[in-house]
Amino acid sequence: MVVVALIYEGGPEFLRTPLGGSFLVHESFLYRREKAAGDKVYWTCRDQARMGCRSRAITQGQRVTVMRGHCHPPDLGGLEILRQRERRPGGPEFLKTPLGGSFLVHESFLYRREKAAGEKVYWTCRDQARMGCRSRAITQGQRVMVMRRHCHPPDLGGLEALRQREQFPSPAQREGSGTPQPLEFLRTSLGGKFLVYESFLYRKEKAAGEKVYWMCRDQSRLGCRSRAITQGQQVTVMRSHCHLPDLAGLEALRQRERFPTTAQQEDPENIEHLPKVQLCFTTCSPESQQINGKVKDIKPNSESQ
Ligand SMILES: [Zn+2]
Ligand SMILES: [Zn+2]
Ligand SMILES: [Zn+2]
Known part of the structure; x- marks a missing residue:
């Protein structure tokens, strides 16, 4: 059983259900209120009945403790509808x-x-x-x-990624219950390395000093521009992903790590590793990309429907 406890700076987020109950929102997952006992409140995944998910959460003041992972990705559409209503x-x-x-x-x-x-x-x-x-x-x-x-x-x-970032302004404000959780790495079949962070996979790009630079595994395939830098146990993520985490792919890699005999297949991810990716990484700073994204010639006053 995996138990993760997080302490929120401003307290956990709650949303109203359509019938007057309340949802706990934790890492974009919705939990339905089950019962309260003492100063603890017990929550079950909203998708328990529909998907057989067995994830549970307990809140106690600012602290959220999650037991068991979800068997499904977060329902970002449903979460967004509830937030809009709130x-x-x-x-x-x-x-x-x-x-x-x-x-x-x-x-x-x-x-x-x-x-x-x-x-x-x-x-x-x-x-x-x-x-x-x-x-x-x-x-x-x-x-x-x-x-x-x-x-x-x-x-x-x-x-959703931007809202998460608003809630956790920097990795330093994100506190675990005890010792810091070690970072998770997975091997690619060709000897490379993936960083796993918040269920997203990052491919190792380069190391410089104490820092290691990573880019989203789906950069070429989906045009995702999310990047990560690790320094010791600290992870800094730049830019949000344009896609949901590939939970099935992640789980397949974890299985392969656990049972190395099944790791004889070729890794399709490495085929995408083109030289131009590296070139862009070293020449485009985030600032210059921001400027490129702007449009200089805009005349909003002359516009109509
Ligand atoms: Zn669930
Ligand atoms: Zn991505
Ligand atoms: Zn648009």
Whole structure:
């Protein structure tokens, strides 16, 4: 049995159920309130009946203890709907970008701040550069006006990752119950190494001094730009993933680690390891990519529906 205890700085997050009960939100999973005994509250995974999941949680003040892993990925769509319902009407929601800017969140879409003029602030879809989306928003006080539809669905995984980061501003504020948990590494079949962090897989890129640099395993396949740096037991993640964790792939790698005789297959991941990836990693700083993502020529005043 795996027991993980986390102490939240601001207390754990709770959301109302449609019928007046309450959900505990922990690492994007939803738990239904079961019972209270003394100062402990017992929770079971919301998907216990539907999926046979046996994950449980106990809350005691600021502390959350989870017993047993989930047999399914988190339901980010359902979580987002509950959060939207919880939010008080009026007043747009903002989230910090990894580089200190701000995102507007509107109907689960993310907008990057473009400029302010008078009382108005102009926003462009975060995915303008990546997907060619031309949706824009203007905020004025509590009002949000959106111009043009998005050409893509909302990135619920990325939104959730930003909200998680807001809740855990830095790895240092994330405290375990006792000794720090050792980092998990898995071998690729060709002798490389994966870092496992929050169920995401990262491929080793390079080491420099005490730091080791990692990039998301799905960089080439899905265009994911998430990166990680490890230094001792500390992990720093830069940029959110554009996808959910590949729990099936992770579990397959763990099985292979445990039973090495089945590890004779070729690892398809290494085929993607192209030289251009390395080139981009060394030449593109996060700052320059941020600038490239901006659009210089914008005339929001001339736009209409
Ligand atoms: Zn579950
Ligand atoms: Zn868009
Ligand atoms: Zn990724």
